Amino acid sequence: MGEVLTQSFSWRIAIENPNNQKLMSLIGILEGYLSKVTKNHFRLINSKSLDSITLCELGLIYKNSFSKNTGMNGVCWEHSVFHSIYHNHTYIQDLINTAINTLSKETTSERINAILWGSEKPTISLENIKSNIKDGEVIWTPSKEYDFKEYIDLIYNSFNSKTLKGTLPEHITGIWKTDLFVKKKSSNTWYAVTVKWNEYDLKYYPGLSIGIYFEPMNLLRQELNIVPIFNNNNNNMISFVKCAIPFAYNFGEHYTYMFRLVTNILSNINSNIKGTSFLDFPSSDEHHIFRSFYDNRNSPCLQVINHLKDTLKYYINTVKQNEIINATDRQIIIPKPNFTNDNEENYGIKIVPLGVC
Template sequence: MIEIRREYQAEKITDEVQALIAVVLPILKGLLYAQKNEAIDDAGGYENIKLRQLPRIYREGSGDVGICFEYAVHDAILTEFQPVISRIDHALSKFCKIKHGDVKSLLFGAEKSGSIQLIKSIKDNLTNESRLLSGSKGQPVRLKKHIDAVAAAFRYRTLRAALPNSINGLWKADLFLGRTLPDQWVGTTVKINANELEHASGLRLGIVPTKQGKSDKVYLHETKNLVICPLPYDESFMEIFYSGWQIVKQFLTADAKVPREVFLPRPADRQVCRFLEQRRDFPVLEVIEALRPLAQKELIHTQPENVDVHVENGIITSTETIVAPFSHITDI
């Protein structure tokens, strides 16, 4: 017997506007928290910065799209955006051996502004028995016990040698992904440029866009000891992410107003900007909260089915048609 997981589109990715809102919100949050603390303090703190103020304090950096990609992936997991979370679930179950329970994401990224709040949030969501599975031999370390030292190691190179050998590269993590039921987690690196993906002790999972012309299959990279989880492009997460990135950039360039049509010719893109412009006098974090109910969450549902099959000379036969688009077949 085999199990077939048939993925079918539950709702059209149109609702285009809703799907775009779903990625625009974490992009806005990523850009807000990427700004220097001094600029944030001068503008009244994160909670008080109005949307119309964001273009004035925003200073473009080469790593902006990467930071926003991290926030978008994190948010997609929290909101159970199926094209992303189904792959993470598969990577955790098959390769990391973390099974049973919902997938959870904790945003880390020690280089980010506001990292003190991020570390506090992580500690609040861990227990004293939370274990980090690094893919190396030996007893997994207790993550909560080491989280402060890991964060400090990002800023102070001399402190890295004091970390256990199995996690002395964990300061490079962007997320901790896992499940609360077994209370097991993996250090995760998120790279918008797959060529920048690198191994470090303590990292177990790597999330990248699918390379053009390459398979988007989740696999174990033997030399890097990383489980690579490529996110799909066409009519899926990466396409929506880059559309959302374009919307936010054009919106900020237009001083938090709807850009001229030549800059955003697609009606759906301009509609998202209208929602934002209507709220430009409100704090950014409140705007994100207010638009959250409009964001589309589940685009794809997965339906498991058990099918009796017969294998002869390498050929699978069944009374049912089991080969279909978007079907994933696994042994039971």
């Protein structure tokens, strides 16, 4: 899946463009679905490896398996939250800075780095994660710090081993449930994060520091929603911080919109396009995205995802260089397929085609 560590290439005005927020959600959702493909799913398709699964084949897997899995929303949410950090989303960067300050008693605010933890994700390797951990970096707990490099193998492998779970140190016995690790860019301290779609699924386990969840009813509040959880044995010690991402504050709303759209795309991508219901894609934006995917349905999913990542980076960097943004642009920026004219442009920015069918 490429990067697992955030980098500083974005600019806030670009990220606050709703089109870019929808695009980063789309990337996370596709990655989320692909991350749950197992060996059993290959019996349904012709491809023999994750690298070669096409959009059509992902659609078949969706209809036969994922459409019945109510947990897929949470899986895709986790990947999309990571991409919001990776692309420096203003609200979520501020949310995590505040959470870290609540735990550490710091007062600074800076760029947040994140690692998408891959214990149960076949698309992320331990070696790739290790390459982003430096000597001297530690994992935070309220009682003591743990050397990240010393414990990384044990934490990673504990996910699939009851025996190894029993060997985790006292203060990190639940850290195998981690979804992300985050830290301030200049810091050596990492914080284990659990990401859930529903607040009632968010639980504290020793080793976890921050919990992030979606808040569908928080429609009007725009302030940071931080709730500290105190240690049972010490009321002055904060062990865990709950953080809500509300529906109405850009990212939550855009994610829910794109999740619904992607499920419709995967449901219809193997259908005859003439038979596709208008009700599935009622707006011109939605039909445009569906047609882009439909025309590239035989392209490998990873190729499409990587292209979307390049497209998002290009839009962010273009805005950064030109220092302009047209707030009236309503169309979601997804490249139209099969461009052959070098002068084809969308809102003044040249479009690169998706994968070749």
